[in-house]
Each structure stands twice: as structure tokens, then as C-alpha cells.
Amino acid sequence: MSEVEMSVEKHVFEADVAKLLHLMVHSVYSDKNVFLRELISNAADACEKLRYEAIVAPQLLGSDPAPRITLTLDEENARLIVEDNGIGMSRDELVESLGTIARSGTRAFMERIEAAQGKDGAQLIGQFGVGFYSAFMVADNVDVVSRRAGSDTAWHWASDGKGSYTVSTADLADAPARGTRITLHLMDDAKTYTARWTVERIVKDHSGHVPVPISIVEKPGAETVQVADGTALWTKQKSEISKEDYTDFYRGVAGQYDEPALTIHFRAEGRHEYTALAFVPGSKPFDLFDPDRRGRMKLYVKRVFITDEAELLPRYLRFVRGLVDTADLPLNVSREMIQESPLLASIRKGLTNRVLTSIEKLAESEPESFAKLWENFGSVIKEGIYEDFERRIQLLALARFRTASDDTPRGLSNYVKEMKDGQSAIYYLTGDNLAQLQASPQLEGFRARGIEVLLLTDPVDSFWVTTAPDFEGKPFKSITQGAADLAGIAKQNSDAAASETSPAVAEFVTFAKATLGDAVSDVRTSDRLTESAVCLVAPEHGPDRQLQKMLQGAGRNEGAAKPVLEINPGHALIASLAACPAEDNTFREDAVKLLFDQARVLDGDKPEDARAFAERLSRVFGRALKH
Template identity: 65%
Template sequence: MTTDTVAAPETHAFEADVSKLLHMMVHSVYSDRDVFLRELISNAADACEKMRYEAISSPALLGDDPQSRITLTLDKDAGTLVVEDNGIGMTAADMAETLGTIARSGTKAFMENLVAEKNGDGHQLIGQFGVGFYSAFMVARKVEVVSRRAGEPGAAIWSSDGLGTYTVAPLDAAAAPARGTRVTLHLLDDAKAYAERYTVERIVRAQSGHVPVPIVLREGASDEEPHQVADGVALWTKAKSDISDDDYADFYRSLAGQFDKPALTLHYRAEGRHEYSVLTFIPESRPFDLFDADRSGRIKLYVRRVFITDEAEILPRYLRFVRGLVDSADLPLNMSREMIQDSPVLSAIQKGVSNRILAELDKLATSEPERYAAIWENFGAVIKEGLYEDFERREALLGLARFKSTTSDGMWRSLNDYLGSLKENQTAIYYATGNDLDRIAQSPQLEGFKARGIEVLLLPDQVDSFWTTMGLDYEGKPFKSVTQGTADLSLIPLTEGSSSKEPSEEANRFIAFAREALADQVSEVRVSDRLTSSAVCIVAPENAMDLQLKKMLASAGRAPERAKPVLEVNAGHALIARLGQADGDLEARRDLAFLLLDEALIAEGEPPADPRAFAERLERLMTKALR
């Protein structure tokens, strides 16, 4: 290789977030450095699987080297560790795009969480956020990547010390693999153990022993035959009896790029009209991309052990937290990825896998409710999206749903539990929505329900405001918001020790006055069944949008046409009766009526309808009180 045959390298700066990430990773997440090798091996395995896929339509790409492999080369004297594969490889442009950014790894979300947790137990952060290739800088002072795309004549080299810049340059093909990628880590002084055979073998066997590509290990420039560390036998093809929990956990971490354990593992082979193997995991902790806007899944699709795509929509979007793979024996290998998505075979697989996962969750909820509660705690807000989107499985999802309520003391309750506590003459499943559990529990609209011992479901997730509008019922009992329409509580007796007061003549007089004074602000002023201790509250009219949903849409800039709320008045409240005794000062009575409406709005988390008028009324009343 001479300077005449190779162009000068181009120097580039990392994206700002990547540069910060590299610095923070090296200085904050040292406790699990071993994970870097798993990440590099996973990348190499993916490259080999992509090569196998490309070779289906272009067998010539394999040349005289058809067998996929990953080779680890250790050199203690030079202080280097090399991870090499004969996969699909990269061009110089691919390197600049792939290794200069973290395009798909949620950089900003990772940064925010790393800053928040760097003083805590940081050992889970790398796996949790999938930083992949960049974890190499935890153990290397310099990283060089030499790659040659299969079928391309030229090669390129990428190099960086991880401090802010990287270079990309063409490379003489003779100095590069025939195809694939070679990653050379120039190890830090305190990371030289990663050039030791024992250390590397231990890490590979523990974390990457089940990748579907053979892994061999070579020491230095030795002419000895490379030593095989992993045989490349796909874990999902083995009998369940031959796989330990640790094997499953190791494979999950390698596949999902996470560092926790699976909370639930599902491994089976479907036979019959269609044959396919399934190995899926529900994580023990929330993946960082759980609430990504595109809500895409993370299930890999294989056909007869050939990796096809990780973008096939195997599971509905509300199960996007599930990690794993499906290996089909029926899909054609030569079908394009776009056509596979429309295949009736894939449709059958989608239905079968989705139903099986929900069935396993239901089985777990029955047999081990505490384990299931932990899964629901992490992923319930996402699973409930299915109540809005998946009509076919809505009944099953309602059975899986768990809720906290006014009577559950912070524990999770199923809808069957709720039906078991129905009161005499209760005809609906009552719920209250909001964005904070404690605040919902203190809502004045709940007072009448509590006085009658009626359980109310507390729904703090955004999706709750949507699925509850679908007109659902469970076992014939419809869902009904406590902040919408009439409460219909008069037929349900009060609990022992609770009492209600009949409206006094003075209270009825003030209600009639308020109805006239507030005619432009509310659709109705009426006596409330809901209230026992608060003076007033607002609710939505019977057929209008629920208050919380209306608030959410307004915050998103999609405010619906303004519908006047209903002001409900506690006719037995001493303040209401006292206001009904006031005579003479019409302006003061009007001010008091408006202030009660503003009080109800504030209790609901809303500002007064007219803040300036609210301040003026308050000032007038304080002035009169001081005379």
C-alpha cells in the first residue's frame, strides 16, 4: 500500500450528542465493561445474517467462503483485540453514516437517563440503552474499523480515539478482508486483560454463546488452528429440555441488547398448517424506546435460520416491548421483505404468536399474580393501547388489565375483582381519569362514591382517556366516567356512618340564582349526588367529551369546540345554604356564584375561565369583608 494508491483520510466530528455520550460512558459506566464484547459480536452476527440473506438472490457474493464465522484475535504483546466477521461489510459511506451517529439508538433519551442515574447503579445502562459499537471505547484508547462490502472492489478504514473526531479513508483491498468487517481495539492499559484467552472465552461463553454464527478464537499471529468458542447452533432450534434459564437469559441479552433478565420466556414450535419456531422474551425492565412515536416492534424474522428482517410487524404495536424472534419454515427465501409483510403465511404467524403471548400472560396472571403484577407495572400502559386498537382481542385484554382503585390500597385489581365488589343496584364500572394517581384519588367527584362504598378505578395513563371512549363493557357492565353525565347514585344506599342532607329552601334559592347568573358559562347548575364534603364540582354533560380527554386534546393543540360544563352543587353544604340567605347586594351574589365556578375549575386542575375577572371579584369581596 502506497500513498499513490490510497486517498488522504477525511476527518469528521461526531454529532454533539454522540461526543458527550462517549465521554460520559467512559467516565460513568465502568462497572460492566465486559458488555462491549457482546455488543461487537452481536453486530458481527447481524452482518453475517444479512450476508446470508443477500446471498439468496446473489450466491456469487459468497465466493469461495460460504460459511459464516466470527473470528476473535488476541495479541497480548501488542495489546489488541480484533473482532472480525465475513458478513455483508460496509462502504466508506456506510461507515460515516453508521459509526458517526447513533441514528436509531435514542441518543437524547439515553443521555437524559444517564445523567439522571450516573450517581446510582450504572451497570444496567449500557445494555438498557443499546449503545452497541460505542461501548468499545470503554476499554480502547483507539478503535479501527476496516471493512469491505460484499461484491465491492474497494475497502475503507474508519478510525477514532473517541474524543470527538473520527477519520474515514479508502484502503488498499489487499489490507482488508475479502468481505466483511475487522474491528481492532487498541486496549487501554487497565484493559489489557481483554487480550487474555481465558477472559475472552469466559465472556463469550457467558454472553454470546448462542448467537447463530460460529465464533472462533486465535491468539496473536500463531499458525495454530483457531479454537472454536461457540458452535453457532441457533438456540431456538434446540429442545427446551436442553436449555437452562441461564442460557435463555444470555441469549435474551445478546438478542435484545439489554442487561436485565427476561421476566417471561416463551419458546415453542408451532406445527400444522404452518410450521415456525418462536422464542420471545418479556423484559424485566422497561426498554428505553418503549414510548417511541413510531411504536415499532423488535421481533426478528428468520426463514429456515436465515435472517430476513427485524422490521416485519409480527406483533401488534401494543406488544412492542416483547423481544425475540420467529423462524418460519414456510415463507419463501426469495421473497422481498415488502412482499413478506403482505404474505398470508405471515398473517397466520402474526395471529398465532400474538394470541399465544396473551394466553401465556393470562396463565401467569392466574398462577403467579405477583410476577404478572410486575410485568403489568412496567408495560400495562402500553398493553392498554390494545383496548383502543385491537377489537378482536379486546375481551382478552380486558381480562389481563389491572387497575388501582379507591379501595385497593395501592394494589392491582382485575375487573373480575371489581365485579365481585359491586354494590346493590350498581349498574356500571365507574372510573376516573387524570395524569396523577394521588390527585385523581382526591377528586371531589369521588366523594359520593366513597360515601356509598363504591369502588372507582383510578386511571392515570394517557391512553385511558381514549380506550374508555370506545363504549366498552365487561360482563355486561358498561364503563362510566365519574366526571361525565349524571352519577345515578340515588338508588345505592349510603354506608353506615354516612348521611346526606336534604336541600334547604335557602340552598335551592341560591342554585336557582346561580343557574341564571352562570347561564353563559355552564350548560346547567344542578344538585349533585357526587358531593358529600365539597361545595361544588364540574362535570361534562352526558354526551360530551370527558373532561380529561378534552384537556389532553387542548394541550396537544387540538382543542375541541368548547362545550359548557355542568356545575354540580352540594345542596347540603353549609356554605351553599348560607349563600342562599344573602339578600340585597346583587353584585356580591353574582361574584360569589362565579367564584364557586372558578373554585370547581381550579379543583379540576383548570385555570379560572377569566383570570382577570376572577382577581377583580376576589378583590371586591375582600374589600367588602373589611369594611
């Protein structure tokens, strides 16, 4: 060991890194080849970052301006070396990049891997970009030697992936002139990665279209053989690109290992010129519900990577992966210029329109493929109904919904065409659970009349329905809010006459209202109930039942309206209670409060006072046993 390497710092991995490494090392995955794609992608990014920094500091390129990635195979020593001449890393960058995880969504990724153990875990590793740490799936020790462009110091990072790593200065004679060299000391069952045909096949399958040439050295000292020319796929004509080429590129840029559900490749010409290559993934990315809702589209200027933080698509299309390359921005574009650029606003509009149009065409031409896409991303696309006023009607037409009588999602145009005579609104029911919604008593009167009701189970549903005024002239109406207004629509069973409210039932409703007092805003007979005795609905104005629950859960229940208790006047239980002697006051009060608790349970809540509920139930049971 040379003198410059004598000072060695030892560090412990950040907790999330240690957990991730443990999961990868101690789990069995069917396709470990993904590690090479990840390391090559990182190397390509380093080369692109150097090209970008060299715009203002060309001296960083020195006498070696052409970017490259070299894979050296060392079968004798069971090593695979991945080297690039990109930007390189300083000591602090090594620690930050290889010792911590800053990428949002990592915890969700690890939780999904843990949950999948023994199930489909063998497929999970290919669905996520796990970056540098994937090296420990095939190596029991990893050495990284890196020298930042323009620096006269090189650094050595080393770890066995078991909880700690070391950082030390490296001998310049043994370091790249610029860039990073990663040496994988392969496990016994991973020595096949020193075979040229294996490595070359993986490169062509997964990394053949990265914008940096890739070469292989079959053994130390052998000739360098280029296996990928670094041609940017998006610069080619669509007629020159095969479906397999698109899929390979998608897997590299998206960090996924499935096939794209939709590929969108176009060149925009005119006032603003740019090329876009975008993909809708075939499965849900692990960061789909990242709280920051950041997009994953990359911005290039003249094939030079600029940033992956420009908002090239609205947040409700954040699942789309890909890139935009333009020559109309200066290469030294600043973050502030990106945020304020009219060109970027134009690109955002054009790209958004093209993505939505492509999804619409898929819905028309391949309904089964679109159904899968909607199943994966519909809950996110619906955020646009709430956020994107300009495209609200377009998104509403694209949306698909389950209904009370059909598990196959349908569009709103289809719903409107099948509306009943006398029906003036698009009815919906919101909640957390589809099975619970299907059993909701509020549906009974609508089912009896053959009226379809949209069943909305995504959190965003409670919000967009309050901002979408109508569709094709038909307003949206919650069946848990206000009066049902069903009297003018005939029931399907012609023998089912409307239930008349007897004087005894009317008196019982008045008694119930007095008994419940401030717990409810009203008690009334219902024309929406046909089988259940009671249900809860929201008053005519204000949030419906589900939105009110969400607001209460968020601590925003100030001034919340009390629910309305609706009573089925034709139900046998109600008729029996109404016939009870007026002097049996305690029993009637218990019955009313139990009916209210029953309505709460049917609405997905629980009795407000569990002890009082149990005592009432005991008294009612006791009375029944005496009789």
C-alpha cells in the same frame, strides 16, 4: 503509509453521536463487558446479511462460505481485534453506520443516562443496546477496516471518540478478503480484555448462542480455538435448553442486560410451520414509547435473518423481543411479499395468541411476577383494548387497575363481584396524576357508599373506555360525566341522611346559573359531593372531563361542551351564601365566580382570568374584615 491511504477524509460526528460518546467515555459503569456482546452481535448480523444476499448472488461467498467471528488478543500491544467475514461495508456505509445514529429512541436513551448520573447509572448501560459506540468505553482509539463482499476496495475508519473520525482507502494486503475487522486500542484500565479466560467467559455468558461460530486467537499467530459453535438456540428442544441459556440468548437478541420476565418458545405445526422464541423483558426497554411503535421481533427463513421490520406482533405488544423462524417462506422473499403474505398473517395471529395466553397463565400461577410485568407494560397493553377489537374482552380481563380505596391493582372480574346492590356500572376517573385523582371531589359520594372507582392515569385510558362497551354486561361510566345517579344506593353510614335542597339554596343555584351564563352548560345540586362545596363534571353526552382536556390541548376543542357546575346543597358554605341578602348582589356574584374557579382548581385547572380572580378574592376578603 501506502499511496492508497494518502487521501484521508476527516468528518465530525453527528451531534447525537458526539453526545452519546461523551456520556459513555465520561461515565463510570459497573459492567463494561457489554461492549463485546454488542460488537459480536453486530458481526453476527453482518454474517447473516451476507447469507441472505448470497441467496441471489452466491458468488459473494467466494471460496469462504462458512460464516465466522474471530477474536484476536494482543496483550503485548494492548489490543483486542474483533473480525468477521460477513457482508462488510462500503465507504458510504461506514460513514452512515459509524458516523450517525439513525436508530429511533437514541435521544430518549441518552436523556435517561444523563438523568441517572449519580443514581443508578451504573446499571443503565446494560439495559440498552448501544452498539458499536460501546467500544469507546474500553478503547481510546478504534480502527475499522472493512471490505464489502464483491468489492475490490477496502476502507479504513478511525477515531479517538472525541468528536471526529477519518475515512480513507485501505491497502488490500492489510484488509480482510471480505467483512470487517475492528481493532480496539485498549485503555490502561481495560487491558484485562486481552486475557483469554476473561474474553472466553464473556463470550459464553453473553454471546454463546449467536448463530455464527466464535473463535479466539490467544495471541497473534497462535492457533484458532472455537469457543461457541454457532448453533441456533431456537432449533434445539426445550428440554435441552437451560434457564441460563435462555437468559444469555435474550440478552443478545434484546440488547438488554436484565432477565426475561417471561420466555415463550414453541413450534407451530400443521398448515403453517414455524418456530418462535419470544421474551417479555424484565424491565422497560428505552424505546417502549417510541412514536413509531415499532416491534422488535426478527424474522428468519431457514435460520437466515430476513428482516426485523415485519409486523409479527401487534403494536401494543412491541415490548416483546425475540424471533420467528419459518421454512415456508422463500429465502428470496421481498418486502412486498412479507406485507401481503397469508403465512405472516397466520404467524402474527398464532404468536399474538400464544404471548397473551402465556401472560394470562403467569397472572394465574405467579401473581407477583405478573404484577411486575403489568407495572412495566400495562400502559402499552391497554392500547390493545382500543385497537384490537378481536381480543378486547381478553385484554380487559387481563388488565389491572388501581381503585380509589386500594393501591393494589385489581382485575375487572374482581371489581364486578364486589359491586354494591343497585350499582349498574363500572365507574372510573381519568387524569394525569394518581394523587390528584385520589383527592378529587367527584369521588366523595362514591366513597360514602363504598363504591369502588377505577383510577386511570395513562393517556390511552381516556380512549379505550370510550370504545369498550361493557365488561360482563356492566358498562363503563365516568364519574365526571353526567349525573352520578347515586340516590338509589345507600350510604355506608346509616346516619347520613340525604341532604335536602332548601328553597334558599335552590334560589342560589338559579342565581349562580344566571351569573355564570355561557361559562357553564348548567348549574345543579349534586348527589356526588359529601365534603366539598362544588365540583365540575361534563355533560351527559360527549367526552368526559379528562378526554375533553386532552382534545383541547391538541387544538381540537371546536364545539366543545361547557362543563356543568355541581353544588353541594348540604355544605355549610353554600348554606351561608344562600342566606346572604339578595341586595348584596356584587358579593354574591363574586362568590359564585370564586366557587367556579375553586371547582376548576379542584379539577386540575387554573382560574381562567387570574387578574379577575385576584380582584374578586380581595373584595371578598375586604368584606369579611369589615364584618
